[in-house]
């Protein structure tokens with residue numbers, strides 16, 4: 001909540017940030033990757049996380065088909081921030097942790113049963 005001069009890092013710098021930026025300078029594809037999350041652990045303790053949203057994509061929070069939905073992608077990336085992985089397969093398309101999205105997609109804003117089961121299994 002607010003601003004900072006720091007941005008996404010590929011290492012734990014002690015500050016957890018969410019930013020909009022280039023994917024190419026964090027090892028991802030500007031044309032393919034919508035969001036990326038870094039997480040850092042010390043043993044079994046989560047010590048840091050950063051999230052980056054692709055600045056070259058159109059964003060909004062209305063669910064309009066023109067743009068990627070910030071809340072939708074934030075729910076997914078926050079799942080990564082707490083240690084959940086992407087899930088694939090057509091039977092998992094309703095999950096927040098499904099590893100694909102599209103403009104106007106708002107299905108992942110709300111956790112599905114499989115997301116909750118994944119968190120319970122992890123914690």
Ligand SMILES: [Zn+2]
Pocket residue numbers: 076080085086098099
């Ligand atoms: Zn993902």
